[in-house]
Amino acid sequence: MEKRITTPLTKDKIKDLKAGDSVLLSGVIYTARDAAHKRLVDLIDNGEELPIDVKDAVVYYVGPTPAKPGMALGSAGPTTSYRMDAYTPKLLDKGLKGMIGKGLRSQEVVDSMVKNGAVYFAAIGGAAALIGKCVKKAEIVTYEDLGSEAIRRLEVEDLPIVVVIDSEGNNLYKQGQNAYLESVK
Amino acid sequence: MKEINVSEITMTIKKLCMDANYYLSDDIRNQLLKAKEKETWDIAKGVLDKILINADIASNEKMPMCQDTGMTCVFIEIGQDVHIVGGNLEEAINKGVAEGYEEGFLRKSVVKDPIDRVNTKDNTPAVIYYDIVSGDKLKITVAPKGFGSENMSQIKMLKPSDGLKGVKEFILKVVKEAGPNPCPPIVVGVGIGGTFDRAATIAKKAVIRPTAQPNANPFYANLEKELVEEINKLGIGPQGFGGRTTALAVNIETYPTHIAGLPVAVNINCHATRHAEAEL
Numbered sequence: 001m002e003k004r005i006t007t008p009l010t011k012d013k014i015k016d017l018k019a020g021d022s023v024l025l026s027g028v029i030y031t032a033r034d035a036a037h038k039r040l041v042d043l044i045d046n047g048e049e050l051p052i053d054v055k056d057a058v059v060y061y062v063g064p065t066p067a068k069p070g071m072a073l074g075s076a077g078p079t080t081s082y083r084m085d086a087y088t089p090k091l092l093d094k095g096l097k098g099m100i101g102k103g104l105r106s107q108e109v110v111d112s113m114v115k116n117g118a119v120y121f122a123a124i125g126g127a128a129a130l131i132g133k134c135v136k137k138a139e140i141v142t143y144e145d146l147g148s149e150a151i152r153r154l155e156v157e158d159l160p161i162v163v164v165i166d167s168e169g170n171n172l173y174k175q176g177q178n179a180y181l182e183s184v185k
Numbered sequence: 186m187k188e189i190n191v192s193e194i195t196m197t198i199k200k201l202c203m204d205a206n207y208y209l210s211d212d213i214r215n216q217l218l219k220a221k222e223k224e225t226w227d228i229a230k231g232v233l234d235k236i237l238i239n240a241d242i243a244s245n246e247k248m249p250m251c252q253d254t255g256m257t258c259v260f261i262e263i264g265q266d267v268h269i270v271g272g273n274l275e276e277a278i279n280k281g282v283a284e285g286y287e288e289g290f291l292r293k294s295v296v297k298d299p300i301d302r303v304n305t306k307d308n309t310p311a312v313i314y315y316d317i318v319s320g321d322k323l324k325i326t327v328a329p330k331g332f333g334s335e336n337m338s339q340i341k342m343l344k345p346s347d348g349l350k351g352v353k354e355f356i357l358k359v360v361k362e363a364g365p366n367p368c369p370p371i372v373v374g375v376g377i378g379g380t381f382d383r384a385a386t387i388a389k390k391a392v393i394r395p396t397a398q399p400n401a402n403p404f405y406a407n408l409e410k411e412l413v414e415e416i417n418k419l420g421i422g423p424q425g426f427g428g429r430t431t432a433l434a435v436n437i438e439t440y441p442t443h444i445a446g447l448p449v450a451v452n453i454n455c456h457a458t459r460h461a462e463a464e465l
Binding site: 020022035062063064065066067068074075076077079080082102103104122124125126127128129130132133147148160162172173175176177178179180181183184 | 225226228229231232235236238239242243246248249250251252253254290291292293294302304306333336364365366367368419420421422424425426427428429455456457
């Protein structure tokens with residue numbers, strides 16, 4: 001059973017999301033990966049305003065392919081999340097509530113997620129054409145010079161994702177693998 | 186002496202860049218279908234289904250299967266009776282990459298300097314390997330390599346006394362540490378022997394060998410089979426959500442090595458393991 005969720009990710013919605021849940025996400029999300037994260041955290045460190053409102057927002061770690069004519073965006077699967085780990089706690093402290101990527105997170109990120117009540121989702125790595133189709137509208141917000149790595153505002157419809165780490169720190173990567181191994185014992 | 190004009194090479198590379206990114210190979214598709222049949226875990230089956238649906242969308246709409254359209258690895262086998270005319274071969278290859286990535290709506294993911302990190306904006310330069318072989322043909326293989334999986338690759342200079350046991354342990358350790366990061370189910374390319382650099386090169390060449398075609402040496406063919414089984418007991422599963430299907434295949438290549446050494450390189454590939462080839 002998939003849970004349908006619409007952004008912003010308010011407290012009541014987050015409470016309902018548990019590691020292992022399949023989710024269809026709709027609404028506005030922002031893209032940011034390595035270079036954009038560095039710039040955002042530099043702004044935070046200098047006490048400057050962020051170019052996007054991260055409160056209750058969801059950030060998607062993605063560097064999409066160029067859109068073909070008539071399409072909102074090209075292929076848009078998740079990139080590996082651990083490269084953003086060094087920057088993530090500072091964004092969570094600013095009110096960011098959701099992250100979409102793939103792969104492991106550091107303990108510091110998980111601790112900060114629990115402290116701030118945030119959720120980490122995985123999209124299917126490599127299912128980028130399928131995911132790209134869920135993007136109905138895309139526009140660059142800032143950092144256009146970064147090309148694919150620019151921060152984009154996406155309007156998505158039924159983006160298929162899975163809760164990997166919930167706001168209590170439960171982790172599907174551990175639970176799912178253990179449960180499978182138990183099942184074949 | 187057969188003459189091949191560089192313009193023909195540019196055109197071929199351009200097409201192969203697009204083909205490799207749009208079309209999942211039959212070899213890998215068959216492995217995914219087989220894996221789905223053997224998979225017992227529901228969430229894992231669901232992921233394998235979505236990967237196959239994604240491949241259909243990509244090929245039908247000529248869209249990249251993955252947004253990371255990779256650093257472009259190009260393998261050239263030049264027959265020694267071929268004479269390349271009309272310009273510089275390396276420039277022709279990079280021109281093909283630049284045109285393929287621009288016209289194919291592929292992502293440009295290459296930075297000019299590893300520290301300074303300014304994007305070259307046309308995905309060049311490619312990483313090119315040349316082999317001189319017999320005959321009068323020129324064989325080109327384009328393998329776009331995404332870095333989600335490339336970053337999970339490792340090399341180790343084992344001691345001869347570590348032996349086969351050490352080799353197996355190292356391969357399993359690399360796969361375990363990679364976990365969900367390289368987009369499992371993965372294809373594992375292993376290079377054993379040679380020097381530091383040769384082990385890495387043959388590991389990379391190992392993954393462009395069709396997975397249905399085992400190593401020609403029965404000892405290594407058995408080792409490939411044994412390692413896939415061991416890896417698929419780890420429970421990592423598709424995308425790391427748990428399940429049987431962690432690896433689709435292990436491909437091993439070997440090379441003679443020094444009396445004092447046992448280099449092992451493990452090059453991890455994602456479930457698409459993209460490559461396309463042509464012969465001129």
